[in-house]
Every structure is written in structure tokens, then in C-alpha cells.
Amino acid sequence: VAVGLSEPVNILAISGITLATTACGIKSNGQHDLVLIKIDEGASCAAVFTQNAFCAAPVTVAKKHLSEKQPRALLINSGNANAGTGEQGVEDALQSCDWLAEKTACSKEEILPFSTGVIGETLPMASIEQGIQTLSEKLLSDTSSPEQWQAAARGIMTTDTVAKAVSKQVTIDGKIVTITGIAKGSGMICPNMATMLAFIGTDANVGESYLAQCLHSAVGESFNAITVDGDTSTNDACVLVATGQSDANEINADNKDAELFLNAVSEVCVHLAQAVIRDAEGATKFVEVNVKSAASVDEARDVAYTIAHSPLVKTALFASDPNWGRILAAVGRAGIEGLVLEDVSIYLDEVCIVSHGSRDVSYTEAQGQKVMDQSEIAINVNLNRGDSEATIWTSDLSHEYVTINSEYRT
Amino acid sequence: VAVGLSEPVNILAISGITLATTACGIKSNGQHDLVLIKIDEGASCAAVFTQNAFCAAPVTVAKKHLSEKQPRALLINSGNANAGTGEQGVEDALQSCDWLAEKTACSKEEILPFSTGVIGETLPMASIEQGIQTLSEKLLSDTSSPEQWQAAARGIMTTDTVAKAVSKQVTIDGKIVTITGIAKGSGMICPNMATMLAFIGTDANVGESYLAQCLHSAVGESFNAITVDGDTSTNDACVLVATGQSDANEINADNKDAELFLNAVSEVCVHLAQAVIRDAEGATKFVEVNVKSAASVDEARDVAYTIAHSPLVKTALFASDPNWGRILAAVGRAGIEGLVLEDVSIYLDEVCIVSHGSRDVSYTEAQGQKVMDQSEIAINVNLNRGDSEATIWTSDLSHEYVTINSEYRT
Numbered sequence: 047v048a049v050g051l052s053e054p055v056n057i058l059a060i061s062g063i064t065l066a067t068t069a070c071g072i073k074s075n076g077q078h079d080l081v082l083i084k085i086d087e088g089a090s091c092a093a094v095f096t097q098n099a100f101c102a103a104p105v106t107v108a109k110k111h112l113s114e115k116q117p118r119a120l121l122i123n124s125g126n127a128n129a130g131t132g133e134q135g136v137e138d139a140l141q142s143c144d145w146l147a148e149k150t151a152c153s154k155e156e157i158l159p160f161s162t163g164v165i166g167e168t169l170p171m172a173s174i175e176q177g178i179q180t181l182s183e184k185l186l187s188d189t190s191s192p193e194q195w196q197a198a199a200r201g202i203m204t205t206d207t208v209a210k211a212v213s214k215q216v217t218i219d220g221k222i223v224t225i226t227g228i229a230k231g232s233g234m235i236c237p238n239m240a241t242m243l244a245f246i247g248t249d250a251n252v253g254e255s256y257l258a259q260c261l262h263s264a265v266g267e268s269f270n271a272i273t274v275d276g277d278t279s280t281n282d283a284c285v286l287v288a289t290g291q292s293d294a295n296e297i298n299a300d301n302k303d304a305e306l307f308l309n310a311v312s313e314v315c316v317h318l319a320q321a322v323i324r325d326a327e328g329a330t331k332f333v334e335v336n337v338k339s340a341a342s343v344d345e346a347r348d349v350a351y352t353i354a355h356s357p358l359v360k361t362a363l364f365a366s367d368p369n370w371g372r373i374l375a376a377v378g379r380a381g382i383e384g385l386v387l388e389d390v391s392i393y394l395d396e397v398c399i400v401s402h403g404s405r406d407v408s409y410t411e412a413q414g415q416k417v418m419d420q421s422e423i424a425i426n427v428n429l430n431r432g433d434s435e436a437t438i439w440t441s442d443l444s445h446e447y448v449t450i451n452s453e454y455r456t
Numbered sequence: 457v458a459v460g461l462s463e464p465v466n467i468l469a470i471s472g473i474t475l476a477t478t479a480c481g482i483k484s485n486g487q488h489d490l491v492l493i494k495i496d497e498g499a500s501c502a503a504v505f506t507q508n509a510f511c512a513a514p515v516t517v518a519k520k521h522l523s524e525k526q527p528r529a530l531l532i533n534s535g536n537a538n539a540g541t542g543e544q545g546v547e548d549a550l551q552s553c554d555w556l557a558e559k560t561a562c563s564k565e566e567i568l569p570f571s572t573g574v575i576g577e578t579l580p581m582a583s584i585e586q587g588i589q590t591l592s593e594k595l596l597s598d599t600s601s602p603e604q605w606q607a608a609a610r611g612i613m614t615t616d617t618v619a620k621a622v623s624k625q626v627t628i629d630g631k632i633v634t635i636t637g638i639a640k641g642s643g644m645i646c647p648n649m650a651t652m653l654a655f656i657g658t659d660a661n662v663g664e665s666y667l668a669q670c671l672h673s674a675v676g677e678s679f680n681a682i683t684v685d686g687d688t689s690t691n692d693a694c695v696l697v698a699t700g701q702s703d704a705n706e707i708n709a710d711n712k713d714a715e716l717f718l719n720a721v722s723e724v725c726v727h728l729a730q731a732v733i734r735d736a737e738g739a740t741k742f743v744e745v746n747v748k749s750a751a752s753v754d755e756a757r758d759v760a761y762t763i764a765h766s767p768l769v770k771t772a773l774f775a776s777d778p779n780w781g782r783i784l785a786a787v788g789r790a791g792i793e794g795l796v797l798e799d800v801s802i803y804l805d806e807v808c809i810v811s812h813g814s815r816d817v818s819y820t821e822a823q824g825q826k827v828m829d830q831s832e833i834a835i836n837v838n839l840n841r842g843d844s845e846a847t848i849w850t851s852d853l854s855h856e857y858v859t860i861n862s863e864y865r866t
Binding site for chain 1: 510539575768777784785792815854858859863
């Protein structure tokens with residue numbers, strides 16, 4: 047059960063984007079596993095991808111296609127990551143694009159392929175071909191509804207237990223524009239410049255360079271600020287598509303409402319990134335780690351991630367154990383040059399547990415226990431050595447995490 | 457149950473070192489929790505300590521005392537780490553040294569204190585004082601026997617399930633010298649320049665600078681090459697004492713048998729470090745990660761540790777699942793600049809699972825399964841880009857690890 051996360055509501059369609067989903071048999075449970083996101087002509091697109099040196103075949107292909115043409119369709123399969131599949135994997139990804147191009151009157155370079163699921167198995171190409179046929183038929187009816195966005199959110203899930211989708215509206219030059227995003231988690235989560243899979247559409251008319259700027263800024267404070275297990279996936283990707291079909295004027299860096307749009311994109315990304323953590327494999331806690339008064343943002347992030355990756359901190363969180371010694375030990379091994387023990391204070395929510403480098407004199411175990419019993423907890427660290435800060439979100443390490451990840455393939 | 461590790465046998469006493477242990481009530485189960493290692497006059501001593509910025513009070517005191525005098529006694533308590541205890545912790549460590557100094561006709565600077573156990577609680581000083589009284593009385597009888605070394609190995613245990621001790625003998629200039637070491641693990645294990653607690657004695661006569669050289673070299677390839685959970689303890693320490701009471705000549709860097717001695721110290725350290733991993737919290741597998749043909753030793757270690765720290769690799773090991781995709785993904789996210797996917801090959805023992813960056817064409821799941829079903833497994837990675845290599849040892853991530861670490865304080 048996800049922490050404070052229920053099925054998405056109030057999802058809004060995006061003019062200029064149509065969607066279709068089907069079950070082509072990659073997932074053994076009969077759930078939908080092939081998703082098509084079709085984009086009208088005239089849209090602009092920005093994307094970020096995994097920094098894992100072993101990026102999956104579809105990532106290689108999507109990057110290449112994106113550098114050549116504006117995309118007209120995104121094709122996503124779940125259940126198989128098409129990663130570690132070598133030359134065959136690249137051929138399969140290209141073949142999938144070819145088939146879809148034929149059915150949708152595009153060139154294959156106008157199609158971006160995405161995959162998520164088990165690493166190291168080749169795609170079942172006969173099933174994919176049949177699935178693409180089904181998707182193209184479904185596109186003939188009206189498929190731009192909110193329900194289709196929700197179906198797409200479900201269709202890209204692997205071990206996720208709850209679909210992840212959110213919509214925001216913002217007024218630009220007096221005209222409403224809409225942003226809708228979907229994402230999937232939920233293990234091998236420690237995105238680096240991108241995340242698992244997230245697809246965000248907007249009907250805003252956005253200049254290409256500003257669109258890229260929006261995406262990078264939003265991803266930096268959302269998908270690049272979460273971790274479940276420190277494992278960066280081979281398939282991470284986040285795509286932002288602006289169809290320009292709203293009545294609002296083009297948004298660029300010099301537009302007076304540009305920041306409103308950028309903030310709305312950030313809110314969508316933060317919502318989806320937090321949803322990924324709330325639905326992290328085996329999560330029973332949603333944990334925000336704030337590190338402030340650091341000498342640099344990198345330093346603040348290093349400390350936050352060291353806490354968030356510590357198996358000892360994570361198992362203490364699972365146990366609702368206010369074991370502040372483990373948090374202290376994690377801060378101490380974060381590799382911060384010249385860190386002065388006596389300057390550091392640590393809070394659970396508002397409760398000061400460590401001051402001057404040791405247990406705060408006013409702290410009682412009962413206070414810590416009260417915070418730890420909650421399902422949502424903030425660990426706040428003050429390094430008292432500068433003006434920089436960082437926030438990241440993480441989950442605990444539970445028996446269920448071990449169960450899920452020791453039984454995933456069986 | 458530890459992986460391939462049973463109670464130590466054939467332990468040899470070290471002339472010039474006497475030991476005593478007692479239960480002073482820090483451990484609630486009545487087990488011995490206070491250990492005294494008394495060193496005859498004329499010995500030399502080398503030590504390495506944790507690099508965690510939040511080092512525990514006894515580490516601070518031991519470092520200071522070691523810089524002032526040659527130690528005559530090591531006082532170790534288990535069950536309480538005296539870490540995160542601020543000024544009070546330092547006072548308590550100094551007070552313990554004072555009490556022992558009185559009883560043993562030393563100065564307090566000749567005593568090194570060590571603690572291991574729960575972080576953040578102050579030492580029960582009345583119990584410690586009583587315990588020191590008992591230890592000093594026990595020292596009056598003959599206490600340099602192998603049984604006393606084994607009792608000391610048990611006395612420093614916390615969540616360890618098996619005592620860790622080993623002896624080696626080596627012939628120097630035709631004379632036999634003996635080395636005996638003890639160590640304790642078994643969580644918060646990712647030593648950095650030192651480890652948990654390890655105490656090694658030898659009757660060899662070793663020049664001080666060569667003794668330090670031996671210890672650093674041995675620790676580098678043993679305690680600094682293991683990880684359970686990536687959490688570097690606040691209390692790590694490793695001490696090597698040479699009493700000089702054997703008949704052998706003094707050993708220095710220019711002595712022709714010096715390397716024999718250094719190798720024997722390394723063997724003792726590697727044995728103890730591996731024992732820590734075999735008895736790691738919840739371990740069901742003992743895993744050796746070898747990375748070869750790297751551009752540098754640092755690079756080889758980075759890749760090895762990224763694999764060893766990956767919760768996804770560790771849960772796959774627990775499940776005996778030859779999920780090579782997770783190993784590949786870990787290599788890919790190790791941050792190696794310019795890593796060429798197509799050059800990398802990965803083996804489970806001798807079975808090639810990945811070549812040219814994807815599943816080896818000859819690999820079958822049955823071959824991988826056969827290796828993974830073993831309790832001792834080697835993951836061998838060839839980066840094919842240089843001449844450097846590194847080996848580290850680790851354990852899997854099991855339900856038992858989560859259980860132990862979510863119930864440790866309750």
C-alpha cells in the first residue's frame with residue numbers, strides 16, 4: 047500500500063495529444079503493457095534521459111530520433127526494459143518504430159520508443175507487432191480523454207501499485223493552459239538527470255529552448271531529488287511535450303508569465319516524483335530529508351543522499367525507531383571536508399534530537415517516537431556552515447522491499 | 457548462521473600479552489562485555505581509526521593517548537558505542553582509563569579505550585568501575601592462554617553470532633613468530649582506513665615505522681575491502697601490538713624476511729575481515745567482487761563497491777537469482793568516465809554472463825542458477841580498459857538483515 051497516495055483524480059486531457067493502450071502479453075497478468083501517446087503536428091518537445099553508462103536500447107534510439115526530428119508519437123512498453131540486449135535490442139526498438147510509423151503516417155524518426163521492466167530479455171516482437179496494430183485501430187476513435195491519460199498511467203506501471211498522474215492549470219497572458227503528467231516507479235530509483243518514465247503534456251505554446259529549460263529545472267528539483275535504493279535505472283526518461291493548442295501566446299524566457307508556467311511544470315514533476323516515492327517498493331514511510339546551511343548545494347545533496355541511502359537509517363524508519371545515532375553516523379560519513387561535529391543539529395520534524403553534535407539535552411525518546419510513528423516524516427539537518435540547502439525524498443527499507451526484489455523474476 | 461564460519465580453533469597465545477574479560481551488565485543477556493588486553497612493557501603499537509567525521513568519544517581519546525605514549529593496555533566494552541555522547545562521552549572514556557590506570561600501575565595515557573554497540577547512550581559508569589575492579593583481579597592469575605584470546609573475541613561481540621579469531625606463525629631469521637588477531641562485526645560495516653574493532657598481537661620484535669606500514673598495508677586489502685551496508689561506523693579501530701618477546705631479530709623494512717611478516721599480518725587481517733562478512737547481519741551469501749582491467753585501482757574499487765552496495769544486486773543474491781541485469785546496471789551507474797559498454801564482460805564464478813555489454817550468447821540461465829545456488833559466489837567484472845584491479849567482499853541483503861536492524865534497540 048502506497049503512503050498517502052490514492053488513484054489520481056481530476057485529470058485533464060491535453061488538446062493535441064491522443065492516447066491508446068493495450069495488453070500485448072508482455073505482462074503475464076493480462077494488464078495493459080503497450081501505450082501510445084500521439085502528438086499533433088506543430089508541437090515542441092524536450093526530454094532528459096538516464097546517465098547510466100549502460101542505457102537501454104530504446105534510450106539510445108529515442109535520443110537519436112529526438113536529435114533528428116520533432117516527435118509525433120511516443121511508444122512505451124512495460125514489463126520488459128529492452129536493456130542489456132545489445133544490437134538485437136536496438137534493432138527491436140527500431141523495428142517497433144518502423145511498424146508504428148507505417149500505421150500512423152509518420153517517419154520512424156518521429157517516434158520515440160521507451161521500455162521499462164525486466165533487464166536482459168529481448169522484446170517479444172510478434173506480440174509488439176500485434177499490439178501496435180491494435181493501438182493504431184484504437185486511435186481512430188476519440189482518445190484524448192482524461193480516462194485515456196489514466197489508462198496510460200496504468201499501462202506504464204511495473205511493480206507500481208497505484209497509477210501516478212496529475213494535472214495543473216495556470217493562466218498565461220489571461221489564457222488558461224493545462225499541464226498533465228504521468229509517471230511510473232518503483233524500484234531501481236535514483237534518477238540522475240532524468241527518472242524512471244515520466245511523460246508530461248501541455249497545450250501551452252512554448253519556445254523550444256524555454257521548454258528544455260523548464261524541463262531541466264523541474265527535473266532537478268523533483269525526479270533528481272528522490273531515491274528508493276540508490277540504483278539508477280538503465281531506462282530513465284522524462285519527456286515534456288507542448289502542443290501549442292491553447293489560446294495563450296507563445297511562452298519564452300522573456301514572457302512575463304513564463305515563471306508561472308515553469309513553476310506549474312515543476313509542481314507536476316514534484317507531485318509525480320513524490321508519488322513514485324510514496325509507492326516505492328515496500329515503502330511504509332514517506333520521508334523528506336532537508337539539509338540546510340551547507341557550504342554548497344552539492345554538499346547539502348551529498349549529506350541528504352547519504353542519509354537517504356543508509357540501510358541502517360532506512361530500517362530504523364521501517365521500525366519507527368528514533369535511532370538518531372544512525373542519522374548522525376550517516377552525516378559523519380558523507381565525506382564533507384572539515385565538517386565540525388559541534389556545529390551540527392538534527393531534527394525529526396520539529397523535534398531537536400541532536401545539537402552540538404550529540405543528543406540534545408531536552409530531547410526525550412517519547413518525542414522522537416511520536417514523530418517516527420507517523421507515516422510521513424521529515425529529517426532536518428542543519429550543518430551551520432553556509433547558505434545552501436537541498437531537499438530529497440525517500441522511503442524506508444522494509445521486509446516487503448526484500449520480498450519484492452528477491453521474487454521479482456520468479 | 458554465518459556463511460562458512462565456525463568457532464575459531466588453533467588459537468595461539470602471544471607472549472607479552474595477557475587478557476581478561478567480565479560481564480559488567482552493559483549487555484542485557486549477561487554475556488561478557490568488558491575486555492582488558494594488557495601489554496608488557498617494551499612493546500610497540502600501531503593503530504588505524506574510523507574516518508567518520510563523527511568519531512566516537514573513545515576513538516578521540518585513544519588517538520590522543522596513542523600520540524603521547526606507547527600503550528600498556530586496551531580496554532574494550534561492547535553493547536554501548538559511547539558515540540554521539542558529546543563531552544560526557546569523552547569524560548567517561550577518560551574516567552575509565554583513570555580507573556584502570558590506578559589498578560594496573562600505568563598512567564591513563566598508556567590506556568586506549570574502545571567501545572562498540574548502540575550509538576547515543578552514555579556508558580553506565582558504576583558498572584564499568586565494578587567491571588574494571590573484576591578485570592584487574594582476574595589479571596593476577598595466568599591469563600595469556602589461547603582460551604583467554606577466545607574469551608576476548610566473544611567479549612567484544614555485539615550482533616556477531618560467531619567469535620572471530622585467527623593465528624598464524626611465520627619464521628623470521630630462523631625463529632618462529634606468532635600473530636593472533638580477534639575482530640567483531642557485524643553491521644554498519646564499510647570501514648574506511650580502519651574497521652569495526654580488530655586487535656592483533658604478535659610476539660615479533662618490529663620497528664615502529666615498519667609496524668605501522670604493515671598495518672596500513674594489511675588493512676587496505678582486508679578491512680578496507682569489505683562492506684555489509686555501506687555504513688561506516690563511528691567506532692572503527694584496528695590495533696596491532698608487537699611485544700618483541702619472541703627470539704627473532706627486530707623486523708624492519710630492510711630485513712630480508714620482512715615481507716613474510718607483512719604477508720602473515722595481511723593474512724590474519726584478511727581472515728578476520730572475511731569472517732566479519734561471513735557473519736554479517738542476516739548474511740546468507742559470502743560474495744567476492746573482483747574488478748579487473750580497470751584504468752586505476754580507485755576505479756576498480758568504485759565499480760566493486762557500487763555492485764556490493766546495490767540493494768537490487770544484494771536482494772538478487774539473497775534470492776539466488778542470476779539477475780545479471782542488475783549487476784550490469786550497477787556497473788553502468790558507477791560513474792566511470794568514458795566507460796565503453798561493448799568492452800565490459802561479467803562472470804559469475806567462471807560462467808560468462810555478459811560479454812560486449814549484453815548477455816553472452818552462450819549463457820544459459822541454468823549455468824547462472826548453478827553458481828547462484830552456492831553460498832559462496834564470485835562476481836568477476838572485466839572492464840577491459842587498463843591494468844588495475846581490486847577485490848572486495850560483501851554479503852547479501854536478506855529479510856534477516858531487515859529484522860535485525862529494525863529490532864536492534866527493542
